[in-house]
Amino acid sequence: MSSTAPSFPAISTKPGVGLAWAVRDTQAMMWRNLTMLRRVPQLLVFAIVQPLIFVFMFRYVFGGAISSVPGVPYVDYLMPGIFVQTVTFGAINTAVGLAEDKNKGLLERLKSLPMSRSAVLGGRVLADATRDIVIVVLMLTIGFLVGFHTHTSVPKVIGGVALMVLFGFAICWIFAVIGLSVSNGEAAQAAAFPLLAPLTFASNAFVPTKSMPHWLAYWADRQPLSITVRGVRALMLGTEPTSYVWGSIIWSLAITAVLAPIAVRRFRNS
Amino acid sequence: MSDIAILADDLRKTFKDVVAVDHISLAVPRGSVLGLLGVNGAGKTTMVRMLTTVLKPTSGKGLVNGFDVMHQQQAVRRSIGLAGQFAAVDENLTGRENLVLVGRLNHLAKAVARTRAAELLDQFRLTDAADRPVRTYSGGMRRRLDLGAALVTHPPILFLDEPTTGLDPSSRLDLWGVIEGLVSDGTTVLLTTQYLEEADRLADNIVVIDGGLVVAEGTAKQLKSRLGDTVIEFEFHSPADAARAADVLGSVTSAGTIVRVVMSEGPETLRQALDRLSAASLVPGHVALREPTLDDVFLTLTGSNSGDPS
């Protein structure tokens, strides 16, 4: 039966899905997923509207009333929280993108191609991580404009950016599972908020946890977003122990290690 | 070299407790067109998904171009083109970018992918719109682009899932012409459809499925001869009358107050039916003549309505 392999006189279709192909397929999918960003960069403005509102609210509206932030001006305390919140919310993009691709039948077409199986999800998540980097750099610039100062070295600040992008990457895998479990982009959006609210608001991103009720502070001190915010503060401000950097890295790797295989299984079976 | 391009041997697919495809076997000779005909929910898309390696069958065996759909997936994928039920093109990319992307994901060299994209755009009369985002395309243009994307590697075997559903009549005619062109080049095609007319026009052989099972198969001519050309519909004032009429008329089917008779012997069938009704002193409230529809295929083949009349 092996003699029935098709022959293409004009076009050669090379066999095999080696690592090199997987990388190339992933690049092709990343390129495709970043098209909107390349073509309509103005859309980035919409991506930072929500964090901008938060900056305005906390920096200027509540900021005066929020006292007793340890060691640094409130704006310095706030901005790492805003950054991490921004990459976390950015992961909704992963869920919406995958749900829409599924809804439009694109995933079906991709599955019928001799491309690498990992490239569809990999290309999605890596494109969203790339988008995160662009957005974080924008937000960092805005932070400097509203009076944010880092208190450490440039390499450490870059390390802080890397830490939050890694965290965003991990969260993307959670959202990949959500995107593959719902039927369209709107449903993905709706499913995202109940997950994001306890992560971002019940945290130390905007205010210290010691003013919170006991039960809430218990969660807010231990959950991964808070730990990442503290890690970023450690790297950008030097106000927290560096153990939080490691804590955040472990959380990100653990989330990825658990959720990525689930997402891949969902993709294969959906 | 096997002359069967697509073979399904007792394929079955269940989703938890839903049986999407119960037991379906079919064979498509190389260079021929098979029409898989069935109403919504019959299991057509699930069949296509299993044969194109998109879904793993629960049990059974599928061979495409001689390759096993479960164990030789890559070889199957290199042998086929798939145009799914919905035009699977990226709205934000241009037509050209869509085709180049599919070419790249088929592992063609960049230059080859570009050349091929230009050829296909030309073939499907999309050259003028080639560099516009697909978002701006009409439904017919999207379908043509989607079909183009399925043809990037010149696959010897093509799967088309409801290629014309949702298109206006002129776009449908247009797409039929395109598909006929492919077939004349020797491509093997498995197409699914809800329209008897479409299967009639395009397919050499037709397999009718319902509830995940094959209920009939044959050429369009054979199937239509089972249907007769026209259906007579008698409507009665009460279900009781209708039931009695169904009895009197024999080999007919009834749904509520309507009794249908296939006009297998032309006008003679009508005369006989009216004679028998008046002998039983049954008077229909309304009589109509209808061309056979897919629903009549089901009425005749399964003895029941397809469930979803829409």
Ligand SMILES: Nc1ncnc2c1ncn2[C@@H]1O[C@H](COP(=O)(O)OP(=O)(O)O)[C@@H](O)[C@H]1O
């Ligand atoms: N992923 C799925 N999960 C659960 N049920 C499904 C799934 N896909 C299809 N079905 C069910 O299987 C049956 C056949 O569906 P399908 O193959 O899409 O039919 P068709 O294409 O003929 O309309 C339907 O009852 C449908 O609801």
Ligand SMILES: [Mg+2]
């Ligand atoms: Mg279908």
